Amino acid sequence: MKNAGKSLALGAAVGAVALAMGVDAAMAGADTTFDTALTQFTSFLEGSGGKVITVLSFATGVVALASGKFSLSQVAVPVGVGVAAGTGVPIVTSTVTATI
Structure with a gap:
């Protein structure tokens, strides 16, 4: 319970500093900075x-199969990577x- 109070106080302090500095919320969707x-x-x-x-x-997977130890993952992993x-x-x- 003691740690929860510290965390709440820290969160409130960070929020107050952000509000005082005029930090706006980041909204995704309209920004095209990284489209390229x-x-x-x-x-x-x-x-x-x-x-x-x-x-x-x-x-x-082929190299691992050639080592003599067969495992299904040696076949399944390349298939999964391809898919x-x-x-x-x-x-x-x-x-x-769709989410944004």
């Missing part, structure tokens, strides 16, 4: 970057866009 970087990054992951990451993951690189980026982007 977001477009480049998503294009990279959906295109050649996603393919390279998938091939490297597959190669790692995530191919379909994960559009899903995350559309979810973030």
